[in-house]
Amino acid sequence: MPRPTGRGYALLAVAAATYLAGRVLGTWELYLFAFAFLGVLVLCWLILAVSRGKLELTRALSAEHPMDGDEPDLVTTAKNRSLLPSPQTTLRNQLAGLSGGLAELELESLPPRSTKCLRVPAGRVNRGVHVLPPAEMIAEDPLGLCRAVRKVGEKLTVTVLPRLVFLNSCALGPEYGLKHDWSGRRGLPTWGAAEFRGVRPHQPGEPLSRIDWKSTAKTGVLMLREMEEPAGADLTVLLDGTAAQVQGLFPDTNYELAVRAAGSLADFALRSGRGVTLFCHEKAARQVRLSPDGNGRRALLYALADAQADAPSPLVHGLQRLCREARHL
Template sequence: MLSVSRSPRFTTLLFGALFIYFVAVLFSLPSLFFMAAALVIAPAVSYLLAALGLREIRGERRIPSRLWPDEKVEVEIRLENRALLPKCLLRIDEDLPDGLGGDEASPPGCVVPMLWGDLTTCGYPLIARYRGRYRLAPLVATAVDTFDLFRARRQIGPSNEIVVYPRRVPLSIHALHAPTLDGMIRRSRPVASGVDFRGTREYQPGDDLRRIHWRSTARRGRPIVVEFEEPATTDLFIVLDVSPTAAQGEGRENTFETAVTVAASVIEYELEHGNAVGLYLDGPEPTHLALTRERHELLRFLEALALVEADAPRPLAETIARAGELVPHTAVVFLVSTDASAATAAAVTELTRQHAVAYGWIDPWGHPGAPESDAAGFLARLKSAGVAVFAIRRDDIAAGLTQPW
């Protein structure tokens, strides 16, 4: 839809024409009548130039639909003049959403003249600052006439959608597969199947009685148990706290954003090292990504984390109970949250009856506007229940995942 607005110069020109007209009448100067008439006709011509300046103009943006954090790309704007008349000046103004930024030296938008049948391109740099889904408004052009008295605006191209993936930090190693968890992982696994058979040996105190090989026991006259190969990798199922209380702090530098970074970093590490990983995100429409070790699935995980918001309709304790029903018994459940409530501690303790559990507690310290939290008692309670606890700070995520609390 075409909209035309007048500039302050129009009012100045109109008053100037009236002043010249009164002077011409007062002093009977015919030449001033012609000058006043010219000043009155000029706005009409200017209006026509502005209104016709956007006829048969088509445009589009060309920009990747998926970006990495801090990635800088060039937005290409293609303009085509399908009319038989040239256009004086076309201006493209862009209003970028919060989370996407431009370069101060090259602000979003461009100004180009166009001849008849002309096809031209212009552009500007764009920087992806924060994760999320962003919609760039439909492409709108402004036509400015020669006198700059009127400006016409019209949509000439479609909108664009951009998804920015979450930040990740490089992990050389993390303790989610450390010896401190090995006992829990073994206890969480059911008796292995025949395909994992390694051999037999004498019974030792603490061995699972279900592993006794009765035929060998009868033949040798003493208890014999079956040994199985332990899998070389550990399945990891991540449950991210997406309740409203998960976001503590101001703006984009809150604890929830740190938790998303932790989850994304661990998922990337797991898939790069051939380990199976899964993800559960609660919310109005929960997201459940089943265990996989396929590296090409990384982008699917990152896209889910790019779009997630702290808007779950239930507290973390209820989310843990729901997620526990989805996690295979062979997987370690890794909970990521800043929650240190008694209800959450009880839910995590209950979860340890069925699964090996690790808890990544996001320390509010270092997040602008986040309240201080003394979670020592909460973390000690989890540790006494057999949970591997990790205290993670925003400024050193890798170190927080290296050594259990």
């Protein structure tokens, strides 16, 4: 509901004083001025009451899949569905845990049935699933006599993915051979990526990259090295989200570093052709099975984006539960 501003209350006071002066002095012209002042205030109130409810907002980030540390823009689309020009409006967006602070937009009066797109920097975004409240709209009439404040639009859910480190090798899993990355390029082999099984005569059409030249020199026949990928178990990654163990101020905490380390190791294992089981020790513990393909990596990123350090009990309780449910550990 629109309310008078300080300027509006001042005009109302002037109208009342003019009316009283007209009663005291008996001058009818002062009555006209008093009612004119009051009429201006009422007209501004009506214009604001009619036009403010016809303004619709939609919000989104400029990046479809933002990652931790990115600095996207908050894109706001305003549409005036009224037959009257929209009032001048200030839009306030509480960014909460997304980047902290407040994002303000100044929206000039929109012509009837028109649309306008505005952008404002959202700042450096943090990993997580953030639910932004509806924007606060502060509308004023052209004379600044009345103001209306209301929530407009829907809640905006933003998922910020963790920024992982691309590993070409890993001391924790030297037997994993890096087969590929997710852009289609062939990866770099690591020590132990394949085991030597023996040599045999080369068959037409087979690649020459594994020719054993020493055996070829001895026999006089092209000999091919046969390699066998080691059979290894899938990798289980534990992410400790014990609330009491978190050190530092968000987003620069040891838990954020652990999320990045666990995600980078799991990503390396997935690219090596190994399945990964991600166990997130949280208030509601989660166990996510990831397949060694692009879908598995996407699931990894979204699972880590939703990870929270809110577990009330130590990790050992989560390990006991995990051992009961997964007999292969």
